[in-house]
Amino acid sequence: MAAIRIENLTKTYYSGWSGKETTAVRALNVEVKEGEIFGFLGPNGAGKTTTIHILLNLIRPTGGAAYLFDCPVTESAVHRRLGYLPETVNLHDYYRGRALLDFYAALAGLSPESRPARVTQLLKLLKLEDAADKVVSRYSKGMAQRIGFAQALLNDPDLLILDEPTSSLDPVGRKEFRDILLELKRRGKTVFISSHILSEVETICDRVAILQTGELRRAGTLSELSAGRSTLITVKSLPANVLNALTPTAIQLTLVQGQATIRCPDETLRQFVESLLQQNGVEIVRTEAESQSLEEIFFSSIDTPSQP
Amino acid sequence: MKTTLLIAVDSIRALLHQRLLLGLMLASLALTVVFSMLLSNARQNISRNFSDDQPSSNYFTVTNRMSAAEQRRFRESMDEASSMMQAGFYQVASFGGSLVALFIFSTAVASEMRKGTIRLTLSKPVSRSQFLMGKYLGGVAVMAGYALIAGIAIYLFAHTQKVELSPAIKWGPWLMFCRQLMLGSLAMLLSLFFHPMIAALLAFFAGNGFYASPNPLYFILPSYQDFNVFFQVIQGSLIGARDVLFLSVYAVDFVAIMLLLALWRFRRKELV
Numbered sequence: 001m002a003a004i005r006i007e008n009l010t011k012t013y014y015s016g017w018s019g020k021e022t023t024a025v026r027a028l029n030v031e032v033k034e035g036e037i038f039g040f041l042g043p044n045g046a047g048k049t050t051t052i053h054i055l056l057n058l059i060r061p062t063g064g065a066a067y068l069f070d071c072p073v074t075e076s077a078v079h080r081r082l083g084y085l086p087e088t089v090n091l092h093d094y095y096r097g098r099a100l101l102d103f104y105a106a107l108a109g110l111s112p113e114s115r116p117a118r119v120t121q122l123l124k125l126l127k128l129e130d131a132a133d134k135v136v137s138r139y140s141k142g143m144a145q146r147i148g149f150a151q152a153l154l155n156d157p158d159l160l161i162l163d164e165p166t167s168s169l170d171p172v173g174r175k176e177f178r179d180i181l182l183e184l185k186r187r188g189k190t191v192f193i194s195s196h197i198l199s200e201v202e203t204i205c206d207r208v209a210i211l212q213t214g215e216l217r218r219a220g221t222l223s224e225l226s227a228g229r230s231t232l233i234t235v236k237s238l239p240a241n242v243l244n245a246l247t248p249t250a251i252q253l254t255l256v257q258g259q260a261t262i263r264c265p266d267e268t269l270r271q272f273v274e275s276l277l278q279q280n281g282v283e284i285v286r287t288e289a290e291s292q293s294l295e296e297i298f299f300s301s302i303d304t305p306s307q308p
Numbered sequence: 309m310k311t312t313l314l315i316a317v318d319s320i321r322a323l324l325h326q327r328l329l330l331g332l333m334l335a336s337l338a339l340t341v342v343f344s345m346l347l348s349n350a351r352q353n354i355s356r357n358f359s360d361d362q363p364s365s366n367y368f369t370v371t372n373r374m375s376a377a378e379q380r381r382f383r384e385s386m387d388e389a390s391s392m393m394q395a396g397f398y399q400v401a402s403f404g405g406s407l408v409a410l411f412i413f414s415t416a417v418a419s420e421m422r423k424g425t426i427r428l429t430l431s432k433p434v435s436r437s438q439f440l441m442g443k444y445l446g447g448v449a450v451m452a453g454y455a456l457i458a459g460i461a462i463y464l465f466a467h468t469q470k471v472e473l474s475p476a477i478k479w480g481p482w483l484m485f486c487r488q489l490m491l492g493s494l495a496m497l498l499s500l501f502f503h504p505m506i507a508a509l510l511a512f513f514a515g516n517g518f519y520a521s522p523n524p525l526y527f528i529l530p531s532y533q534d535f536n537v538f539f540q541v542i543q544g545s546l547i548g549a550r551d552v553l554f555l556s557v558y559a560v561d562f563v564a565i566m567l568l569l570a571l572w573r574f575r576r577k578e579l580v
Contacts, residue, residue: 056431058579076435084431090424092318094325106314107432151428161431 001070003159003190004032004055008064011050011214024050026214027064032192032207034158037185039201040194041298042211048194049087050214052163055192056084068159080109083157087164087194089148093137097128097147100136101154108155122150125180141168149177160184162193166200178204202294210301217301225297230290231270233262235282242280246273259285311434315442316449319416323450329411333454336404340461343400348469350389387544390471395541397465398477401458402484402536406491409451410508413492414499416443417574426579440496440574444567447492455485476540476547483552486559487535490515493566494530500573530562 009028012021025047032038042048053059054066057073071078091100101119110118123132126146131139139147145168152160160181166174174197181191181204195201201208202222209219218225238253238260246253251273252263264270277284292300323329417440420426429439459481466473491511498507515530535555540547 053427053580056427058427058430060576060578076430076433079431079433082431084428086424086427088424089428091428092322092425094321103314103318104428104432107311107429107434109433148428152431 001034002031002067003034003069004030004038004192005067005070006030006051006055006064007066009051009054009061009066010063011047011054011059012062024214025054025061028211028214028216030209030216030219032190034190035185035188036206037181037191037193037204039205039208040192040211041196041198041201041208043302045213046211047214048211049163051211052161052192052194055161056082080155081158083152083155083160085145085148085152085160085162085165087167089144089168091136091139091144091147093135095136096133097136097139098123098132100147101150104151105154110155118154122153125153126150127176142170142173145169146173149180153180157189159190159192162191162195164195165193166195166197174200198294198298208294208297210298212302218297222294222297226289226292230266230292231264231287232290233264233270233273233277233287234285235260235262235277236285237282239280239282242276242282245276263290311438312442312445315429315434315439316445319443319446320449322419323412323446329408332404332408332411336401336408337457337461339404340397340400340458343396348393350392390469391474391542391544393469393471394462394466394474394477395538397462398480398484398541399536399538401461402480402487402538405451405454405458405484405488406512408454409447409488409492410495410512412447412450413444414495414504414508414511416447416496416499418499418504421579424580430579436575437571440571441567444493444496444570447496448489451485451488451492455481455488458484474541474544476537476545479547479552480537480541483535483537483555486556487532490530490532490535490559490562490566493563493570497566497570497573500570500577531558535559 006028009025010023011025012023014021028047028051030040030051040048040051050059051066054061055068055073057076066073068078069081092103095103098119101122102115105115105119106112123129126149128143128146128150131143131147136144136147145165149165152162166177169177178200181193184191185204193201193205205222207219207221208225210217236259243253246262249269249272250265251269252265254261254263262273264273274284274287417426420429420443426439430436462473462477462480465471494514495508495511498510501507502510515532537547
């Protein structure tokens with residue numbers, strides 16, 4: 001069973017008297033398996049938060065459907081298995097920290113007997129013990145983010161949906177946050193995380209999806225996304241006729257310590273280079289798929305505005 | 309039901325932390341007190357006018373020294389003043405309560421959407437119906453508190469001023485409460501379509517103009533005026549229990565229809 005299944009999801013907004021059309025999400029298909037940490041990436045306006053709002057049934061899709069654990073997102077009962085942390089944590093600021101968590105725990109269906117212990121446990125985990133009896137309106141942004149994360153964990157959810165979760169945290173907070181997510185993964189929980197911090201996603205995510213202008217550009221594991229893209233072929237020496245044949249193509253050549261490395265950006269060019277080398281009797285030292293960082297994958301997947 | 313009650317209790321908490329609402333309630337109570345004091349002064353003036361020639365202004369000593377005709381005129385003037393006092397008290401409390409109700413119910417959902425707190429609440433296993441009903445019940449509880457305070461104040465006022473309560477005023481707080489719940493349910497429904505301020509204005513004026521029963525709008529728009537006991541209090545006329553029952557059933561029906569429409573709309577509404 002998939003934790004999240006998004007099928008042909010489309011969301012179009014109509015604004016103004018003229019009914020100006022803006023498509024925030026366009027025919028999106030994503031599946032998140034149970035037990036994985038899934039990164040949902042994209043530049044601002046890519047449709048990440050819109051998709052999350054549809055998953056939470058806060059807005060309705062114009063087309064397609066979304067399911068959480070095979071239940072339509074419109075069924076509120078499925079939220080018993082869900083934890084959610086929004087990008088901007090807006091809390092009922094008239095509560096004190098502990099009372100706020102108790103309120104959310106009651107809403108999440110925790111029994112009155114189990115609530116105090118669970119609340120204390122999370123206050124300790126998120127290092128909010130000292131602020132537990134402080135009015136929430138006096139919390140700093142980082143503290144609000146922490147208590148927001150605590151409320152998302154109250155019901156020990158099977159699926160955690162996090163929208164830019166570490167935007168207000170300092171590096172120490174981010175590290176603690178990452179450790180908690182990895183611990184949740186170890187316990188078989190699913191995490192769906194939308195983030196701009198690519199290095200963070202890279203270290204914890206099993207799979208990622210990259211969106212731009214509401215469309216899915218790429219999805220898969222990091223190795224899948226970097227595989228089949230560029231191949232590096234290293235040879236001992238490169239005869240002049242081979243060099244001349246390669247020059248007009250899109251390959252890149254690097255000469256290091258007498259060895260030449262040919263970077264083939266796609267499969268067709270790789271086949272062309274390999275046959276050319278074979279025909280000319282050039283010895284291939286090694287062939288390897290070039291590994292890419294998530295940042296490289298990200299930027300190669302989206303259209304960046306051209307420089308003036 | 310438990311979830312609805314949790315939302316309702318949270319809603320009461322939120323309302324009690326709203327400075328504007330507390331200000332409105334205090335202003336309404338202060339206006340009521342000021343109005344009552346003015347009328348109390350008027351009553352004392354009447355007493356003084358009758359006792360100008362008498363050495364003492366004590367009610368019993370004044371009346372004992374008057375002729376029968378003067379005594380009758382004095383009593384009529386005092387009754388008229390006390391009826392005016394009660395009617396005025398009721399009118400100010402009722403108007404203030406209406407403002408409070410409009411404020412509470414028209415902003416109940418809109419303020420949660422504006423602040424963004426609705427996102428966390430609805431990420432829990434809370435249905436939209438439970439949320440809306442909880443918000444309405446929270447408002448009902450606050451309005452019940454307001455009606456109770458107004459009722460106690462009327463009785464205390466009558467007791468301290470040694471005024472006999474008009475028969476109609478006894479139903480005043482209850483009918484005021486019913487009227488405010490009607491206003492509130494309509495304001496809440498309209499706030500799901502319009503800005504809360506516009507919703508509150510529309511809700512207030514919708515029921516103040518189309519009262520005659522042959523007019524088909526009578527059956528569609530609320531008839532707040534039927535719940536106003538101002539003239540009955542002034543005239544000292546009686547409101548039958550049957551009339552009160554009829555009005556209560558009307559209010560329940562009206563609120564139920566408005567809430568059903570509100571639920572229908574809220575289930576389809578985009579919440580961010």
